[in-house]
Amino acid sequence: MGLVVGIAVASACGSGSAATEPDEPAEAATSTTRTPRVVDDSGRPQITFDPCLDIPDELLIEAGYDPKSEEVTDYPMGSYTFLVCGYDGTLHIPGELFRYGQNIFSGNVTLEEEQAKDGDISTATTINGRRALIEVDRNTKNSCAIAVETTFGIVIFSRRYYADHTRGVPQAAWCAGLDELATSIEPLRFSQ
Template identity: 55%
Template sequence: MGRWGIVALAALTVMGTACSPSAAETATSDEAAISTTRTPRITDDSGRPPVAFDPCYDIPDDVMNAAGYDAAKKELADYPMGTYTFLGCSYRKDDFVPGVRRGFNLSILSGNVSFDEELAKNGHIATETSINGRRALLEVDSSDRDACAYALETDFGIAIFSRLYNADHVGPAPQSEWCLGMKELVIEIEPFIAK
């Protein structure tokens, strides 16, 4: 897994220290509607385009709630790296199935690295696909157990949807289950991403 994948996994594990929940809790569907005029939370000096999609503000809470993720508990994260920037948002889905799974952690990252950079970095674990006609990568690394990610091309860079399957047993879930339902979730959210 490369740098951006590490950023996605770090987002899942350190959101409590790298976020501002009070700011995330104030995001509403009305704010999402005006997102195209909002100044990005973070910019960098790289000369790359500003990140025009902010997952915590541009995805309506009712969409995430309908998908089973508790939007009231979403958490913001910012990753200004100097030469690129990621804006992140994490969600939990607690759909406990005894002996099977405890739920999912979902991290959505929006960054100003190019799709081609992502393909060069993770092409060895990626399968090219499309989501609603948008160029995308399905990334599954067998050494990164219980994880599934989609990277979608945008005008400013990429949006990454990274989900961790929390098994309710010792050892990993079967690899065939890591991405179950993930494509459908990404298809549902994709229209909210700035083109």
């Protein structure tokens, strides 16, 4: 699935919601302006959706992920940037599924750039009316990704299964439900 999906997450991050200024009244807490945690000088749009700050814990729990497992990584690559949050799945099926993980990459690259990089493993789709790509690399078993176009670039939802045996997870399950996760998260801050 290319360079972006193959990157591992490394260190811990915050609570899953943006903090307000200490002397702000409660009504002002609804402001949608926030300084991104990583700013590059590439001339690309700044990333306005931070997967570590903008996804409520309740949504993650409902989707089957453990918010306490949150891991954050920032990738300022010079000509583009990715903010990444990773989560462990909560389901374990002895003899079938050992564990699974979800990484959410928010980056200021275009969907066209993503398609140029991974077009051979991509299928066009839509998420809540937004252009998107489903990426399934049969050489990278047990994983699937969906890249969704945003006003600043793309958000990639990348899931990987770790089977509890050597047979792996059936290919039909690699992407199962991933579009539902993307659909539930898309309304949060993709247009800011």
